[in-house]
Amino acid sequence: MKSALFSVLCEIKEKTATSIQHEEEDPPDAQLLRLDNMLLAEGVSRPEKRGRGAAAGTTATPGGCPNDNSIEHSDYRAKLSQIRQIYHSELEKYEQACREFTTHVTNLLREQSRVRPVSPKEMEHMVGVIHSKFSAIQRQLKQSTCEAVMTLRSRLLDARRKRQNFSKQATKVLNEYFYSHLSNPYPSEETKEELARKGGITVSQVSNWFGNKRIRYKKNTGKFQEEATMYTEKTSTATRARGPGGQPSPGDKAMVLLYCSCGSFPLTSGGDMVLTLQTLAFLQSPPGGVYLQPQPPVSQLQPPMDPSGALRK
């Protein structure tokens, strides 16, 4: 032990002899500062600390969002606190080691001072060098902690990485609403909440879903034909009218067709119009069942260009 210490001491001494100021050759204090900031922002530097604009933007919550993503985040938080613990204990260890080492070295120097003159300046230098060494180690610790946090974040917080398909129930609920409101698939906030509740997902997930759905439906309506008939049928079973064979009630089907001949959803003006049209369509819907029309009658919605072509007729 002692010999090891001594060798380090000698090394330090050498360096001191040459030039102290350039000892570390790379003093990026800015980087250190950034690391500190990040650790602070991530809540690593201080256990249990909240209340800083930092996180407020993303996870404002106390109000009415029940699960939102706190469930998913609990795992993250658990791991984060683990990291925090390790970080603090390591930091503590380093600091203690630093103190011990410093006293050790000063003692040694003091001993040496009996046989040779040791200037106070030399002492100071020694101490300074030791401290800078340890702070370099600390910086490394901070850096690796940062990396760990980043990895953790990307693994657990970035939802894109942990994407999970919605449950059958959720997609059913969403699709049913979507296809039964094809003419205006823009659920209100309340509706979104209800859909979210029924599907066991969050409101923002509902919004995302509708955003994706609208755009994808518009982009390639043909592809969704099957799905459309499927879900419109499904909803009609609830209100099922005649026909054991499944003669679907014309209403919703008609909506699909209607929609097709009407153009895109952005009928901002609205609801009444839709209703009227719906009734109209219902009345006009041919008994035979146009709904099965293999040809996608759809896609009138003025997509800029229709790749599937051949429609519009």
Added chain:
DNA sequence: TGGTATGATTAATG
């Protein structure tokens, strides 16, 4: 393993 489906994110827009 490659292609597709799908949920989430982001930039642009009004």
Added chain:
DNA sequence: CATTAATCATACCA
């Protein structure tokens, strides 16, 4: 601030 359109990254399936 809600949407659209594009894009990312993963899930899922043949």
